[in-house]
Amino acid sequence: MLFFLIALLISSNLFSANVRIKDFAKFRGARDNQLFGIGLVVGLNGTGDSGNLNSSLLANMLKNFGVSVNPNDLKSRNVALVMVVADIPAFYKPGMRLDVVVASINDAKSLRNGILLQTPLYGADGNIYAVAQGPVSVGGEDAKGSASLQKRFTVVGYIPNGALIEKEIPMSIVDGNSVTILLDRPDFTTAARTAAAINTTFKTNIAKAIDGASIKVTIPNAFADDVISFLALLEEIEVPVDTPAQVVINERTGTVVFGGDVKISDFVLSYGNFVVVISNGQIGDKQATIGNLITALRSVGATPQDIIAIIQELHKAGVIYAQLRIM
Known part of the structure; x- marks a missing residue:
């Protein structure tokens, strides 16, 4: 029997709900970045990759520790080649941590109980911004006895706080004496209302909607030496966000x-x-x-x-x- 859900949002209050700017927009320049790397998960109980590819990579890794090993002597199903990905939010500093996702590249059967060895994570510019390492979690044991429960997908895992940031990604949200607010969902009505709400709050025309996605805001002279406080005030301004039918x-x-x-x-x-x-x-x-x-x-x-x-x-x-x- 089909599950039927009705979400009704038709009252005038919900149609023009007052929402903080920080909840439906962000500042231009304050964006996440994607990181990726290729690593090895070890400690698998015979559920890793077949073939020699992971053995060659493991042998190269051992050379860094002064241990010379023939890849042919490392044939084992206890190692898996994986892709490691993570998103690094804006303004994250060295020493802070990120969650990472680990996914098998080759023919491993499961990453359960494996440990990711230290893996450099690269940005799109080819620089290393974080390193990942730690035990891989693929969720609980497979549930049995109920056809309604989904089988676990064990070749993709997760490491909470598994990456340590080594390098900050430079960002700038101030352009001259102004900042630009970007709507998560472009809409001319919401853009115009946002500019109007900012001007009403500061009692001067410092904001102007450039298009359906962006509002340019001039930083008042009183906040020239304290831009962060100005941005915090902007984030808390409430706007009647338009909801399209x-x-x-x-x-x-x-x-x-x-x-x-x-x-x-x-x-x-x-x-x-x-x-x-x-x-x-x-x-x-x-x-x-x-x-x-x-x-x-x-x-x-x-x-x-x-x-x-x-x-x-x-x-x-x-x-x-x-x-x-x-x-």
Whole structure:
């Protein structure tokens, strides 16, 4: 039986919710960076790679310790070649730690109980910014006796705080005497409201929306020597963020999620045993919205498949004032 979820966000308060700038935007220049490296996981109980590739790499590693070993003498299924990846947030300093993900590259069966040997992590510029090492976790034991539980995927692991930062990635968020705020989801209405909220807060026109994604803010002279305090004040300003009307349908799970004030124009629809009538902007004695339509359909026994099919037909007919996304 399909799981049916309805997320209703149609009240005027949610439609224009006041949200802190830090929760829906970031400053230009303050961005994460991706790190990656190739390493070896050892200590596997016969579940590592077959072949000679990992043996050659392990032999080269041993040379760094003054131990000369023939790769042919290191044939073992206890070692796996892995790719190590991590994201380094903005302004992280040497000595701070990162979580890392470890994934098998070759034909290892499992990374369970393995230990990642020290692995340099590179940025896109080819420089080393962190080193990773530690025990690999792939989750708990496989659950048995229930068909509803997913089998563990044991060739991908995780090391909490497994990377130590060695070099800071240089970043700058101040350009001359201004900073730029970037919206996580570009929207002209939200950009204009953000600029207006900043100007209202500081009682001067220091902010201007450049486009649907960016707002340029001039740093006041009073904060010329304390930019961080100014940025902190900007982050805490609340803005009535606009929520576009949209309906998201997942046909596989029978899920319908809709946000914003999703309204419907008048129509008459015949579908199977159902006849749906919207007249004068009303469904019975209620306003014609997606939420009220779904409630009415479910009250007369419509299944998730029926509701999804009806919503799709209404969108084709152009009577739903919202974006439709099908997953």
